[in-house]
Amino acid sequence: MRVLVVGASGTLGQAVVSELENSDTEVIKASRNNSNVKVDITSEVSIKDMFDHVGKVDAVVSTLGSAHFGPVEDMTPEQNQIAVNSKLLGQVNLVLLGLDYINDNGSFTLTTGILMDDPLVGAASAAMANGGVRAFVKSAAIELPRGIRINSVSPTVVEESLDKYGALFVGFEPGKARSVGLAVKKSIYGAQTGQSYNLY
Secondary structure, X not given: OEEEEEOOOOHHHHHHHXXXXXXXXXXXXXXXXXXXXXXXXXXXXXXXXXXXXXOOEEEEEEOOOOOOOOOHHHXXXXXXXXXXXXXXXXXXXXXHHHHHHEEEEEEEEEEOOHHHOOOOOOOHHHHHHHHHHHHHHHHHOOOOOOOOEEEEEEEOOEHHHHHHHOOOOOOOOOEOHHHHHHHHHHHHHOOOOOOEEEEO
């Protein structure tokens, strides 16, 4: 099986790669930096170039997406657009532009997050993007051709990211990045579609 992991150099991406490399899987790593395959998911051209370079795969996993954090009353449309272009449309475009490169009965697995269900002050833009991805996955699952499945994984803050995000997630029970890798594995090798695997 050939699996393309987009965002492979990040904390969650590394956990996914580690989990998949322990199985009989060819893992192709893509990210903006520090991967053999370069991609910027805010650019349709970059996504198309990535798929042309990689060719046919059995699964695509996305573990990335940027968002602006700050109070709604101070947020500009341009700041909100960061999450729209990256976390939301970037991941949706991986599906739309990747359909021709997914083998029959393959799968897509996208990443959302706890903020869409358990909001924090300053995280409205991220929550919006997460919720949009989850809704897209649920709806797209009933339309995808050739037996292709689609799911999303929704983690809480992980222990490995507490240095960076811990101050935001006060009172939250942190998870482990490996749990994301296991949920992705379930999405790829299982039979479910249209699911949100909530890791909280």
